[in-house]
Amino acid sequence: MDDFNSETDSDYTSYWRDWFISSRGNEYFCEIDEDYLTDRFNLTGLNTEVQYYQYALDLVTDVFDLDCDDEMRETIEKSARHLYGLVHARYIVTTRGLAKMLDKYKKAEFGKCPRVMCKSHPLLPMGQADNPNLKAVKLYCARCEDIYNPKSSRHSVIDGAYFGTSFHNIIFQVYPALIPTKSSERYVPRIYGFKVHAPATLIRWQSSEKDDMRKRLRKLEIDSGFKDDEEDIEAEDSEEEEEEEVDMDVLENGGIEGGELKV
């Protein structure tokens, strides 16, 4: 094992992984470091998940030298891709993995948010489950905090577990500077310029939810991450609110009867 390590750690070209990440449809994957793949600790539990685990691992690390027929080779190839995906989900939450995915995110290699108001904000791949073969990969927009289906059918067949449910949230905890400013901008259905009653009531309700949240956060002195100009308006609003609240408190504490009489 040791020789094998020293052999592959040198500037040995990673044929299989190079081929894998550059092949069509695998644009979302980043290249996993040799070190990471060869550390058995990182692969804990995967041997039960992947068929022909050892051969698959050998193939991924370019030390595969088994003489076998094409059918067997194909099966191992499939296992190798599965193994790579599962390790990938673990790798992208490591420091180096996050950095690699960050690069791809900055280049918008995962696509851009289809929502008009997000103004083509770059997306991040994510899974809705950590177990394989359940849900296909989805794309997360940090601006509207929603998930979308990939445009291309070659991406919509990738297993979501190869990215996991946590990566796209961890990346913003590690790089808080990346969190985009949120926007209250939204689409309002209109007919000849007039708002439509039913959607408008829903939109009003949603805005009141939003305002409540921002007030909650303001009380806790947490940055809500909304645009500054809106923040100012909001700040004035909530200051007034707070003053009112104080007044009420004074009324209630000082003279409850008086307060009620007034009303």
Added chain:
Amino acid sequence: MSSSSGTPESWISSFCSLLGHEYFAEISEDFIEDDFNLTGLQTQVAMYKEALEMILDVEPEDDDDEDEEEEEEEGDESIEGEDHKVRRVAPDRRHHRMASDLSVIESSAEMLYGLIHQRFICSRAGIQQMSEKYELGHFGVCPRTYCEGVRTLPVGLSDVPGEDTVKLFCPSCLDVYVPPNSRFQTVDGAFFGRTFGALFLLTFPDYDISKKGMDTLGGHGARSMATTASDEEKDKINGMNVQNLGPGLGKGKMYEPKIYGFKVSERARSGPRMSWLRDRPVDIRELDEAALFANPDESDDDAGLNNGARTQPTQTLGGVRKMRRPNGGSPMSIEAFM
């Protein structure tokens, strides 16, 4: 005006079959021929007359009136030339002119068609045609995961041409999206207009908009079947069927960020801030403002849930407050309570 409405080579049908023009409906010639429908477009489109003739497949060569007009125009241009000369040269010159201006007229015709289209799809015949296209899923599906591929409608964000391209309105999440294919990024949004999307929902209130684009035909979905007979009366809220008011929103249809299975707190710097955008009251009756106005004691509840400051005055005003009953109830049953 013996236009070739039946032939497959009409300008309108060839325009609508162009790549990227899949969203367009074929405007009926009756609609275009009614001058009332074209009010005001003359000033918006260059070479209006020629463009209109192109759309209607009126051949200027066949048209005697047209010839005369051409000659007059040319006569004006070449004042110094003799009348005979002009007349002899006229056919050639027109050919020349047609060749050089064809692209201008073509683009004018496209603009004019688009602007008429904006009006046409809000007319009875037009919206009917668009509904057929909607049924067949011609406008694509919502990219949002929780909308589960419901069909979208083409809309513009402006009624003025040249401002923005066509977008897709998802009636399930009431949001607009960029069409997935880049070929639609050359189609002007004004050709569909701001009104069509919402008007469509009000025109066809009985559509089950939560039906996926994949399973196209098949009457009413299971959802509408599930509503019991007693629900029939309160099926509508603010003029819209309850099941059509943001069916892709609310609990279970919102993304909750989690890390290793734990929800990310709102108090985190990277915590959720946009959940309101995809939220919907658990009890949609909360939005029925008219009913709530009639029963003010119930209306306090939603305002009071999160905001202490605001409720205190209303509390004293409203008097005894009842707990919201889980079924939401119809206004009738509340009155019975009181």
